Each structure stands twice: as C-alpha cells, then as structure tokens.
Amino acid sequence: MSRKTGRRLFWAVCLAACLAGFLLSVLTGPVKTTPGDLLRFIQSHDRVQAAIFIDLRLSRAVLAFLVGAALALSGAILQGYFRNPMADPFVVGVSSGASLGAVIAVSLGFEAAAFGFSGPGLLAFISGLGIVSLVYVLSLRRGGFKIETILLTGIAAGALASALTSFFLFMRSDSYDQAVFWLLGSFQLAEWGQAATIAPWFVLCFVAAIWLARDMDLLALGDETAQALGCPVRRVRKTFLAMSALLAALSVAVSGIIGFVGLVVPHWVRILIGPGHRALFASSALAGGTFLLYCDLLARNLLPAELPIGVITAAVGAPFFLYLLHKKR
Amino acid sequence: MDVALTTPVAEGDPPKAGGPPGLVPGGAGGLRAISFAKPNRGLPRNREKGQIIPASAPQDFKDDLGRPFPLPERTPERIVSMAPNITEILFALGLGDRVAGVTRFCDYPPEARSIRRIGGLVDPNIEIIQSLDPGLVIAFRGNPLRLVDRIRKLGLPVFVLDIGQGLEALFPLIAKIGRVTRSEERAAALAAGLRRRLEAVDAAMGEVRTRPKVFVLLYGQGLWTCGGESYVDDLIVRAGGTNIASSMPKKWVLYKREQILEDDPDVIFILARSGQDFATGRDWLLRKAHVESVAAVRSGRIYDLDENAASRFGPRLVDVLDRMARLLHPELFGDAP
Numbered sequence: 206m207s208r209k210t211g212r213r214l215f216w217a218v219c220l221a222a223c224l225a226g227f228l229l230s231v232l233t234g235p236v237k238t239t240p241g242d243l244l245r246f247i248q249s250h251d252r253v254q255a256a257i258f259i260d261l262r263l264s265r266a267v268l269a270f271l272v273g274a275a276l277a278l279s280g281a282i283l284q285g286y287f288r289n290p291m292a293d294p295f296v297v298g299v300s301s302g303a304s305l306g307a308v309i310a311v312s313l314g315f316e317a318a319a320f321g322f323s324g325p326g327l328l329a330f331i332s333g334l335g336i337v338s339l340v341y342v343l344s345l346r347r348g349g350f351k352i353e354t355i356l357l358t359g360i361a362a363g364a365l366a367s368a369l370t371s372f373f374l375f376m377r378s379d380s381y382d383q384a385v386f387w388l389l390g391s392f393q394l395a396e397w398g399q400a401a402t403i404a405p406w407f408v409l410c411f412v413a414a415i416w417l418a419r420d421m422d423l424l425a426l427g428d429e430t431a432q433a434l435g436c437p438v439r440r441v442r443k444t445f446l447a448m449s450a451l452l453a454a455l456s457v458a459v460s461g462i463i464g465f466v467g468l469v470v471p472h473w474v475r476i477l478i479g480p481g482h483r484a485l486f487a488s489s490a491l492a493g494g495t496f497l498l499y500c501d502l503l504a505r506n507l508l509p510a511e512l513p514i515g516v517i518t519a520a521v522g523a524p525f526f527l528y529l530l531h532k533k534r
Numbered sequence: 535m536d537v538a539l540t541t542p543v544a545e546g547d548p549p550k551a552g553g554p555p556g557l558v559p560g561g562a563g564g565l566r567a568i569s570f571a572k573p574n575r576g577l578p579r580n581r582e583k584g585q586i587i588p589a590s591a592p593q594d595f596k597d598d599l600g601r602p603f604p605l606p607e608r609t610p611e612r613i614v615s616m617a618p619n620i621t622e623i624l625f626a627l628g629l630g631d632r633v634a635g636v637t638r639f640c641d642y643p644p645e646a647r648s649i650r651r652i653g654g655l656v657d658p659n660i661e662i663i664q665s666l667d668p669g670l671v672i673a674f675r676g677n678p679l680r681l682v683d684r685i686r687k688l689g690l691p692v693f694v695l696d697i698g699q700g701l702e703a704l705f706p707l708i709a710k711i712g713r714v715t716r717s718e719e720r721a722a723a724l725a726a727g728l729r730r731r732l733e734a735v736d737a738a739m740g741e742v743r744t745r746p747k748v749f750v751l752l753y754g755q756g757l758w759t760c761g762g763e764s765y766v767d768d769l770i771v772r773a774g775g776t777n778i779a780s781s782m783p784k785k786w787v788l789y790k791r792e793q794i795l796e797d798d799p800d801v802i803f804i805l806a807r808s809g810q811d812f813a814t815g816r817d818w819l820l821r822k823a824h825v826e827s828v829a830a831v832r833s834g835r836i837y838d839l840d841e842n843a844a845s846r847f848g849p850r851l852v853d854v855l856d857r858m859a860r861l862l863h864p865e866l867f868g869d870a871p
Contacts, residue, residue, distance in 0.1 A: 234661050235659050235661055235662050235665075236661050236662060236664075236665040253664060253665060253667050256664045256688050256689070257661055257664055257665060260664075260687075260688055261660060261661050261664060261688075262661070323679075323680045323683075324679075324680075325680075382655075382656045383656055383678050386656070386657070386678075393657065393660070393681075394660075394680050394681060394684045396684060396687060509651075510638075510653055510654065510657060510659075511653070511657055511659065
C-alpha cells in the first residue's frame with residue numbers, strides 16, 4: 206500500500222469514527238435516549254430534550270473534540286520542536302503550571318468566571334503560559350538557545366509547580382475533591398461558551414501550524430541546516446513554542462489536565478502516515494479530537510458516576526500505543 | 535502526607551488527601567459534605583433567635599451567594615436537593631414527596647434512599663438533573679460554584695445555601711428553605727420546636743459548674759478531631775463541655791498524641807457510623823492508642839455519637855446536642871450516664 210493510499214485510508218477511517226463518535230455522544234448518557242427520540246426531537250422541539258441533546262451532550266462532544274485536537278496538535282508541534290518523541294505539553298511545564306494555578310484558585314475559593322473561563326480555568330491559563338515564558342526566558346539567558354536547556358528547565362519548573370500543587374492540596378484538604386477534577390481532567394461542566402472561547406484560537410494555531418509545517422520539516426534536519434536552507438529558525442521556533450503553549454494552556458483551562466493525548470496521538474499518527482509535518486499536524490488534530498471524543502464517551506458511560514477523563518486517556522491510550530509500537534518493529 | 539496527583543477516582547471511592555480518613559466514606563459521606571463547605575464570611579447572617587426572614591417582596595429575595603432569586607408562587611412540584619442536609623430539612627418540612635432528585639449521600643430519612651440519585655456533591659450529573667425538569671434546585675456552598683453556574687445556565691432555578699459555623703445558623707437555613715419552597719409556616723413550626731429544645735439545654739446548662747474537657751474522635755485512622763471552626767465545637771460548648779481542640783483554627787484536625795495526653799480530656803466522643811465502629815474505636819483507644827493516662831480512658835467515659843446525624847447540618851444536630859449534654863452532665867438530667 207502506497208503512503209498516499211494509506212494516508213487517505215487513515216483520513217477516511219478517522220472521519221467516519223469522528224462522525225460516529227459525535228452521534229454516539231449525542232445519543233448516550235445517563236438519561237436513556239434512542240435514535241427515535243433524536244429524530245422526533247429534530248421535528249418537534251422539546252425544552253428538556255433540547256437541553257439534554259444540544260446544551261449538554263453536543264456541547265460536551267464539541268468541546269472534547271476541540272480539546273483533543275488542540276492537545277494532539279500541541280504535542281505534535283513540541284515533538285517536532287524538540288526533535289524528541291518524548292516531548293509533550295507536560296515537558297515545558299504548561300500542565301504542571303496550569304494545575305498549580307487551578308489548585309490555587311480552588312483552594313482560595315476563587316471561583317468567579319471571566320472571559321469565558323471559570324476562575325480556576327483562568328488562573329490555570331495564566332499560570333500555564335506564565336511558566337512556559339519563565340522556562341523560555343531562563344533557558345535563553347544561559348547564553349544562546351539549546352534544546353536540552355529548555356527541556357531540563359521545563360522539567361525542573363514543572364517539578365517545582367507540582368510540589369507547590371501538592372502543598373496547596375495538603376494545606377486545604379477541603380478543596381481536594383474539586384481539585385481532583387482539575388488534576389485528572391473532566392468535561393463534566395462543558396458548555397458552548399467554553400467551546401466558543403477556545404475554537405477561534407485553535408483554528409488560528411491550526412492554520413498557522415499547517416502554514417509553517419514546511420519550516421518544521423526543515424528544523425528536523427538540525428537548526429544549522431534549516432538556517433542554511435532559508436528557514437528563519439529563531440522566529441519559527443518562537444512561534445511554534447508559543448502556539449503549542451497556547452493550545453495546551455487553553456485546553457487545560459477548559460477541561461483540566463488531560464495527559465497522554467499530546468504525547469501519544471502524534472506518535473500513532475506518525476507510525477501510520479509518516480513524519481511529514483503538514484499531514485502530521487492535520488492528522489494529529491483530527492485523530493486527537495476523535496480519540497478524546499471516545500474517551501469522554503467512556504468517561505461518562507462506563508460507571509454510574511463519571512470518571513475523570515485523564516484516567517481513561519491513559520488506560521486506553523497506553524495499550525494501543527504499545528500495540529502499534531510493537532507491530533511496527 | 536503523600537499526595538498522589540494521579541489517583542484514579544471511582545465511585546464510592548472518593549479521593550482523599552490530608553483529610554480525616556473517616557471522613558471520606560464509601561456510603562455515608564455526610565462529614566464530607568461539611569468538610570468542604572466554605573462558610574462565606576462576607577455573608578450577612580441572621581443571628582437573631584429563630585427569626586424568620588422577613589416577608590419581603592419576592593423580587594428582593596436572594597440566595598446565600600447574594601443572587602436575586604424569584605420566589606415561586608407555590609411549592610415546586612419537583613425539587614432537586616444537592617446535599618444530604620438539605621434533603622433532610624426538606625423531609626422535615628414534609629416535602630419528601632416533592633423531592634425528585636438527591637445525592638448518593640442522602641440516606642436520611644430512609645425514604646430518601648429510593649429517590650433518583652443525581653450523583654455526588656462535587657460530581658452530580660447535570661443531565662440527570664435536567665431530565666428531572668425540576669422547578670427548584672437547592673444547592674449549597676460545598677457544591678462547586680462552576681457546577682451551580684452550569685446548572686443555572688440551563689435555565690433551572692438554583693438556590694444556593696451556605697452553612698454557618700454554629701448551631702444558630704440552622705435557623706436561618708431552615709427559614710430560607712421554607713421560604714424558597716413556600717412552606718414558611720411549616721418551617722416556622724420546625725424551627726420553633728428545635729428552638730424549644732435548644733433553650734431547654736441552654737437553661738439546664740445555666741447551672742453548670744464544671745465544664746468537662748471533651749475530645750471528639752472521628753472513627754478512622756489516627757486522632758482526627760474537630761477544630762474550633764467546626765460546628766461540633768459549638769455543640770460541645772452548648773452541651774456544657776470544652777473542646778480541647780477548639781484553639782485549632784480548622785474544621786478537622788489531626789491531633790497529636792502528646793497533645794491529647796497533655797490536655798487530658800474527661801470525656802471522649804467517638805463519631806461512629808455503627809455500633810461496631812464504635813466498639814472498634816473504643817477498643818483502639820483503650821488498648822492501642824497509647825493514651826491510657828487520659829482521664830476519659832481511665833474512667834471509661836467514652837461514648838458514641840451518631841456520625842450520620844452529627845455530620846449533617848440539619849435538625850438532627852439537636853438530637854446530638856441532647857445526647858452530648860446528657861452524657862456530659864448526667865447530674866442535671868437525673869440520668870445514669
């Protein structure tokens with residue numbers, strides 16, 4: 206099978222799975238609904254059903270898709286950026302920074318909503334971006350720019366943020382239950398407002414990433430080579446880092462920390478369709494969105510009570526990842 | 535204490551860290567309800583005895599978040615309660631048949647168990663709430679505000695209540711639930727009954743000379759007790775005792791063994807969910823806790839308190855108060871301890 210056919214097949218499967226996922230999301234939930242209900246609802250508008258189908262289930266599915274796409278794209282960008290398959294939004298400290306912000310907000314009872322985010326969401330967003338900027342500035346000051354430096358700085362800053370998070374959780378054990386929903390992620394409170402908040406940014410970053418994908422391909426050859434081939438390395442690097450940080454911070458702000466999507470989805474995609482970044486970015490976004498859509502379906506239907514989605518992403522993602530990895534070898 | 539950031543959470547096994555172990559129950563969950571209620575100190579509290587919220591114009595009525603709440607014309611047909619103590623008060627007001635949804639922790643009165651479960655306190659299922667099409671949702675400050683807002687955005691009328699620090703806060707709480715369910719008279723009657731019992735205890739305590747030192751043990755691992763911010767502290771004071779942990783500015787604290795030896799409490803209450811738990815807890819205190827020198831252990835003044843009643847900020851707190859008062863001062867009530 207040629208690479209091109211393989212890619213087409215991949216896209217077809219992903220799209221079909223994605224559409225099926227949306228339909229399943231709208232049809233399943235703790236309140237029993239049948240396809241017949243949905244058809245009847247489309248014909249005659251019922252207030253309670255409208256709230257359940259459109260306001261609760263569809264908004265949630267859309268948000269899950271957007272967040273999955275954003276996380277996977279962010280991961281794909283960072284893996285290219287660091288030329289390291291271990292990179293994901295956790296590495297540069299976005300996630301740990303954001304969880305620190307969210308836990309502080311929950312502990313201090315800062316719950317007021319602003320700019321389409323909840324209080325913890327807003328603080329998560331700010332602290333997530335803040336810690337990346339800090340990591341970036343710290344790495345720059347060490348004379349010139351080195352990938353290892355930013356990786357290590359990111360890990361150290363992330364560890365510090367995690368320690369502070371644990372400290373706040375320990376001091377204010379009252380808020381632990383609420384904080385857990387941040388630390389493991391949940392779409393429990395999804396609403397259209399959140400989807401509308403992140404959608405424009407996601408689209409912007411997505412288009413920019415596709416636009417700059419060729420430069421990312423050049424970066425894979427090494428910074429000097431890329432520079433020689435006419436890629437404005439520093440500017441491109443800065444843009445990519447900013448984009449991936451923005452995508453990850455936005456995701457965390459609306460849904461809490463959802464691990465594994467950013468790390469694993471780009472890998473799957475790379476294994477299946479190859480390393481060209483333009484296709485990789487687009488496919489990662491689609492596959493990530495679809496993956497998270499299904500994870501959320503599981504999270505809300507597996508048990509009577511909702512599971513945090515972070516549990517599902519890791520539990521489902523890891524075995525599948527191992528399978529692909531070994532099949533390839 | 536080790537805080538695992540990736541602890542998976544499943545139903546009936548809520549995560550915990552830094553909290554009293556006994557407080558995170560699989561089934562009861564009452565103390566949990568309190569343990570994350572944050573009293574909103576900015577709220578004006580109704581401190582006068584038994585006063586009913588004045589019958590103001592309906593549009594002036596506000597919930598405990600200070601948000602205007604349009605009063606319904608009559609008692610809503612379907613009410614969703616988002617906390618065990620609210621469920622309990624609704625039943626005490628005779629509104630049990632109107633309660634359409636409760637949390638999985640709402641197990642009192644027993645009839646509440648057969649009502650549709652909406653989930654937990656921090657993770658109720660919004661879809662189920664919506665499907666019940668309630669005319670009123672009563673939440674409290676322990677429910678995350680984001681969640682309350684999410685429900686409000688569906689167009690459901692959500693009334694948010696705060697719980698206070700002392701027993702006195704029970705009265706405005708009952709009055710507000712009565713008002714929002716348009717059961718003002720029943721609420722006034724309930725409050726008056728509770729007030730009489732409270733005053734009886736107060737009157738009896740007027741003559742009290744000694745105030746036994748009290749330690750409240752939360753059944754579980756270690757010496758978890760209630761600090762000065764807990765309303766249990768208020769119960770102890772009203773029952774004519776002093777809480778040895780009252781200087782701790784927290785709701786629940788892990789007491790140090792040395793501290794309990796030094797404070798030497800005269801009476802120990804064990805908050806237990808069953809007689810079995812109480813027996814286990816008492817045996818632990820007597821044999822394994824290394825607190826043999828404590829007066830209460832030597833004299834055997836170790837009593838149980840119903841965790842289910844004591845953990846919910848509802849009418850049964852007065853039962854708990856009665857029991858405490860009788861056990862602390864049997865001489866005033868003419869009872870054998």
